[in-house]
Amino acid sequence: MYLVQRDLPVGEWRVVENFKISGTGGQYRPTKLQYKMTILGDTTIIRTDYRNDNHFLSLARYEEIGTENLKTYFLIDILGQVVELGRIMTVEVKGEERKRVLFRLRDTSGNEVACCLWGQYAEQIESHISESKDDTIICLIRFAKISEFRGELQITNAYDASLLMLNPTMEEAIDFKQKYKLHVFVKDDTGESELMLLDTVATTIIGNKAEELWDGSYAEIEDPEILPIPIKNLVGKSFCFGLSITSDNVSNGSTTFKVAEVWSGDHIHRIESLSEPVSLIGSSSSTLSTSEVLCIDHNKESSSEDVTTPFSKRKEGDAELNDMNSTSKKLCAKNIKMEKTKED
Template sequence: MSTNKSVSLLKAVKPYKQGWRIQVRLIHSWRQKTIYGGDSLEMIFADVTGDKIHCSCKRTYIQRTQRDLRLGEWHMIDVFSLSNATGQYRTTNHTYKMSIIEDTKISKSSYVCDDKFFRFADFEEIGNGTLKTHFLIDVIGQVTSLRDIQTVQVSGKDKKKVEFRLLDSSGQSIACCLWGKYAEQLDDHRQQTKDPNMVCLIRFAKIGFYRGEVQVTNAFDASLILFNPELPETLGLTNVEHNELALALIDPKKEKRVTRYQAEDWNDVDIKSISEINMATMEEDCKIICSIESIDTDWSWFYQGHDSCKKRAILIKSNSGNLASNEKPVFWCTSCRTNVTSVSPKFKLHLVVKDDTSTCKLMILDTIGKVIVGCEAVELWDGSYDEIEDPDVLPQPIKDLVGLSFCFGVTLGSENVSGGSEIFLVSQVLSGDKLLQIETNSEPITHVTDGSSIMSGGEVSAPEKNSQSSEEGSSTPFSKRKEKDQLEQTSTSKKICTKAIKMEKIKDD
């Protein structure tokens, strides 16, 4: 491996390729086991600027990764994959999440810096709703109103918990609750030190709500707790005056998150504005009328997919690292979990779209990608299996999408409503005899004239939703949302259909 390879900052890494090199410090790690993901090693890295990224390592690579990484040390990491960072509780605000893969190389770095890169949340911002609840935070404060540790029943099992308040240097306080091993750690420290001015630091804590008040708790096993840490903040937290007017906040989404089920006919679903879907509080399908503002080149425009299952296939490199001109490439199918050779490029487009109200990001998979681009992905592929080095170099038919207006059927899944994902999956594009009508009193949609919205030619057949969700980058399976929603549809942007859909190129005024 070349030692002259340039080092990238975390803010620069993007998922269009895997061949990045980063210099990072391991600031936290923990083991995690889930029903769906199995056993994994979760890690948080920070670079020299303090930017952080979450990294996940599957069981296959845990042993070698633990051998090469040491907590608190700086390392060089070469070659890794990146995916969209989602989840109800995210450890960093980085757009992407790292994964250790077969080709990942880890080596020691000579860089020296002892900064632990804490970024403490302001108590007032925690209480007034400024901070998004799906991001974990660092908090530090003096422990007050500490209650005795309790044992409670959770899902039929005994679990320890301890409640208290954290007081900041200005006298503001927030409610806290620690569970399980974290509760035991605090209780043990209290009994051993008898410290009346104990300072507690909770790293990667989650913001929740309990009895109408904002409450900070540990995020399962992802959190880290420290007592009286040697930090400048600790000195300012002893003997502060207690402000009895504790912060309180009602969950703005409390009792508003209602699961809504998929409509069977796309003509029956509402048309919504982009600002509405950005603020969505329930899972549903809807239509948006929008124009394409740009292609998001953080991502590659295609992936190599196994022709049988459509899932991503990863090239197996030869020992030399190069593929001979007469050698047929072999891939590992991530779904079938076997070596395959029948692969071909599949569309996976990431678009930035807009209407009169806002902008958002859409992901379009192969079935719909072929419709809007007008050809198969393989027809635009240059035949090279090398990683993309310049993501701004795009095939002309994809560039030509910019400025076009479309009516897309969009799926708002749990990853959007509660998981913090800002990328919406396109499940349908409407055209042909699928007509749209727009109420005369509705708000105008940018670049859509005469009520028309893209795509000329024949009808676009509706893709099978189960097959759509089986492709690369799918969202919540539709099989989990079969029943129709019985709630009254109250969207103020609901529109009815009158005019045929056309393709139009947006002209500058």
């Protein structure tokens, strides 16, 4: 095994001759292919000048993790933004001390998955945090294991077989960064709040993709006068927002609420004409609210202390998640402010 590892270094191209092809089976398969290659005693491994920068990623769709399409015996490639990053802790496992870090990965549609990395991978994140000045971490885990912890699906490293890349520069990671993360301040007849719209939802109301407006630039924008017109045009408009109440809101008290769906036009008039509140069908962790955009803060990570959560703006009897529904008529708009993530 040592000789094979020595002759097949990760990231290098080799010509392999005299090997065995057989059917796949068992746990922790690195691909969905039906066949696998087995190195034999007389297998020959030869160096080559051939080069190809393609990483041959097969990125998992978050919504498919743990389903028939991506069962737990597959090792997957997963890309996302690190959110809710916990402290790197040293814990005892089977009599040995190991470092561990817990966090969540979020895709451009707002889907999230829990992650737990151990040992050298936790140390890699610890080192990145101490050395990097960039608060935004884009994380790629190759050959990650799908597991379950306390009833929740979780991504973790497959022993030492996984590869961890932080803020990688391959095409897939660059495309991931060129997405919206739009924070808007809205107001209805119950008060004000801050909402976060990720790429798919933001594109719906802006009408343009992020890369079309920013042309690949990540420079910080401090002057609201130079904001793209499609984003400026949001101020003063009314939308119907379907909100997702996440663990960050319930457990950590975050006052920024993620928008799962958005509607405008006739749908808003229909909601406003109803005498009874209308809940977003599907889960008690969702709510429907018609509000007007007051101002915009683009790619803003932390929530404003001056913005109150809908919980505090309602009567005590209306504080239950199932009853968080409101409608409003148009209100006056404020000036807008924009910040943009700065990438090295």
